[in-house]
Amino acid sequence: MKLYPSLQTLVQELENDFHLITEERKTALKLFAEEIRTGIQQFEKAKVIVICTHNSRRSHLGQIWLRLAAEKYSLPIETFSGGTEATAFHPNMISALQAAGFNVKEISLGENPHYHVKISAEDENNEQLFSKVYSAKYNPQENFIAVMVCTEADGGCPFVAGSTARISLPYQDPKYADGTSAEKEAYLKTVNEIGREMLFAVSQLK
Template identity: 30%
Template structure:
């Protein structure tokens, strides 16, 4: 667990003045695992979007993605994420066996129904979330962008909730126009 003081207890407050108890900011790193079937598209995009949202919010978030089986990261996922300046070029498709310390996550989020069905319970003291998104595979780049944008909104809300100390959204309902 990492904790940081806004200023060291032996120092005067910023701007001088009377010494008082320091304001404390507990910065506990949250670990998040995002699961999908192949770890080739949705979970990869969600990992990149979550990391970027956390970076922008100044939140320490350790994000990983994996699949119930590994294949390869789809070129379309890399392309639509690059449009947002998020680089997935070094990402590889992984299974749970490839994830460091797989039983020590604060949140496990499934982004497809197959992964949710395959992993209804996750070991440890883990909060489960299911955010099902339409599989963009086989679709146009516009379809990939629609799914990416939905995911950006959902994982942005997830990071915003963590940043504000609120409960993370329990579920996600895709808009009827884009759901499978």
């Protein structure tokens, strides 16, 4: 799949920056990669739910980047996201995704809008991205890998029912910069950080 040009440029930059990932972090990402490998071997397709507290920023990013990495490396990985509570996909993260080169289209209105996120002109994936709890029926109920991307959800969910593995990969929440002059920079930094690490994890399977 040929990515949108600006997105392709970003992916190449992030892959060139794998050396910025600490060795401690690489160990966790390689463990995640091995769980994906196990899922593919056992079920022919690995299912991953990326989890944070509100399913509004980091968990959606993890889901989106993991799907892109799976497409790039031609691996059978199905991606989902959820929270310990439902809110809405935050507009600041939508703006950051668009700035990074993703095509984001709002497909329903309301307090918790639904979106399609495309990575190329040929992208036929119509998965709806919106805020939900990780155990919602929209997500798999068993045989999935749970990836905890915030410390609050990580600490609050020591056990995720139905999961075959639970991986801790916390990231700083960019909401600390909401309403400040650092807002755009903070969100793009998070986009790049999560993108770099999801690409690195999946690249370990090739």
